[in-house]
Amino acid sequence: MTIHIPFDNSYARLPGSFHARIEPSAASAPRLLKLNRALAETLGLDPAALETQEAARWFAGSGFPEGAEPIALAYAGHQFGNFVPQLGDGRAVLLGEIVGRDGQRRDIQLKGSGPTPFSRGGDGRAALGPVVREYLVSEAMAALGVPSTRALAMVATGDQVWRDTVLPGAVLARVAASHIRVGTFQFFAARGDDEAVRRLADYAIARHYPAAADADCPALALLGEVATRQAELVARWMLIGFVHGVMNTDNMAISGETIDYGPCAFLDVYDPSTVFSSIDRGGRYAYANQPGIAQWNLTRLAECLLPLIDADEARAIERAKVVLAGYAETFQQAYLAGMRRKLGLMTAGDGDLQMAQDLLGIMADGKADFTLTFRGLGAAAADPAAIASVAQGFADPAPFMLWAEGWLRRLGEEAEMGRAEAMRTANPAFIPRNAQVEAVIAAAVENGDFAPFETLASVLARPYEDQPENDAYAIPPASSGEAYRTFCGT
Structure with a gap:
């Protein structure tokens, strides 16, 4: 069967300093484990063709399809606050x-297909467990309505x-x-290569924010657009209890998508100080810190763009500060609007936050x-008697019941207007529960069982539908008394 992929590789046409060309890295026995047929169709690809052995070889990095121009992207980044001037795709290849x-x-990118010039001594490979995790979580995020990279295929090597x-x-x-990151701008800015920063900014504007090209200062407009997207993205994370785990600047995509699902996880019990990453010992990327870290990362992007904003550095800084100041307001508006939806508030009130x-x-x-409480509030909005069931999820139900009295009074002051259904679409019943994801990974890795x-x-x-036959997947695990920890997979 002839496989045609209509590549049009604009990033590969950028100067050689932006990337490194990659040769195939053979896998001994490529085998397709999962193809996302719906995504393939969205991309205009033939799912049947992508389920062939030839496609499995391509997905494993053993040869590349006609028209592909495999490259590893160059970037830098702040990792846990410490700047590393050269990182790059150490185990990823942009087909x-x-x-x-x-x-x-x-x-279309392959993650784990072998070493690149940016591997820094690593093997460039991925283990099956992290691949399973990223497939599950990234697709779950998309189903939850959160901008995200998507999983097209999973292949055993x-x-x-x-x-x-x-x-x-x-x-x-x-x-x-795209895979353009804040760290991509940092790579060139750290080298004092203002022309490369300008070239990258022009490319990013043309690809993601074309309206910014008509602004008085396109670079400043780019910063504003990225800040808005990030504010809205992180608000969505907070509203579903998602913890990214490693919000380094090289893991922030300027497109506003969630990227790089390493030590990520979802809250079970609500605790704003929750950290899942095994390497985040100081809690830098804890759940509650995510909005502030995003703003910190945006400030690093602004520093890269200063020469493009104004020839006078002091004026450039002041102009960038004005844009960055809008991030907090945008986040707050997006978060509050989301919280109103989760609580079933159909009108705005001063005391909602x-x-x-x-x-x-x-x-x-x-x-x-976190998830069960908000899902339960939807049932209670339709039938106030159901509030007792929600209260059973609290160690001490009394404070919650007192809060619920005020909440129900507030709801009674508004017209119903399809509230229960609106709350269902804001409060998922199913998330990738950490224990369930680990069980799936264990079955795949230890037994080769993908059922x-x-x-x-x-x-x-x-995630937003009632699935009575799958209720077990909505139940959080019994507490073991030990903190759940995830690992980056490198």
Whole structure:
């Protein structure tokens, strides 16, 4: 079967300092584990063709399809606050770009396909466990309505990967609006290459924010657009209890998509200080810190753009500060609007934010599950008697019941206007529960059993629907008393 992928590789046409050309890196026995057929169709690709052995070889990095121009992207980044001047795609290869049926340009990237000039001594490979995690979580995020990179395919390589132990190797083929990061700008800014920064900014504007090209200062407009997208993105994370885990500047895409699902996870019990990453010992990227870290990262982007904003550095700084100041307001508006939807508030009131904060404080004290609490409020909005069931999720129900009295009074002051259904679409019943994801990974890695993966992926594809037959997937795990920890997979 002839496989045609209509590549149009604009990033590969940028100067050589932006990337490194890559040769194929053979996998011993490529085998397709999962193809995202719906995404393939959106991209204008033939799913049947992508389920062939030839496509499995391509997805594993063993040869590339006609029209591909495989490159590893150069970038730098602040990692846990410390600047590293050269990082780059150490285990990822950008096959190329295609324009889908919806008219959107997207990258197709292989993650874990072998070493690149940026591997820094690493093997460039990925183990099966992190690939399974990224496939599940990135697709769950998309189903939850959160801008995200997507998983196109998951392929076993037939090779072993050495980490703390020997693990089966795999490659994830993922799709993104682009892989331009804050760290991409930092790579050139750190070298004093203002012309490359300008070239990158022009490219980013043309690809992602074309209206910015007509602004009085396109670079400043670019900064504003990225800040808006990031504010809205992080607000969405906070509203579903998502913890990215490693918000380094090289993990912030300027497109406003969630990218690089390493030590990520979702809250079970609500605790704003929750940290899942095994390497985040200081809590820099804790759940509650995410909005502030995003603004910190945006400030690093602004520093890169200063020469393009104004020839006078002092004036450039002041102009950038004005734009960055708008980030907090945009985040607050997006977060509050989302919280109103989660609480079923159909009109705006001055005390809405305080009402939400009071509930979150009671949830933290009462060790209540984040997802189940908000989903339960939807049922209580339709039938106030159901509030007793929600209260059972609190260690001490009394403070919650007192809060609920005020909440129900507030709801009674408004017209109903389809509130219960609106709350259902704001409060998921199903998220990638950490224990469930680990069980799926264990089945795949230890036993080669992907049936649990398929089941969980199917459940997570419909997160806002009631699925009585899958109620077990909505239940948080019993507490073991130990903090859940995730690892980056490198």
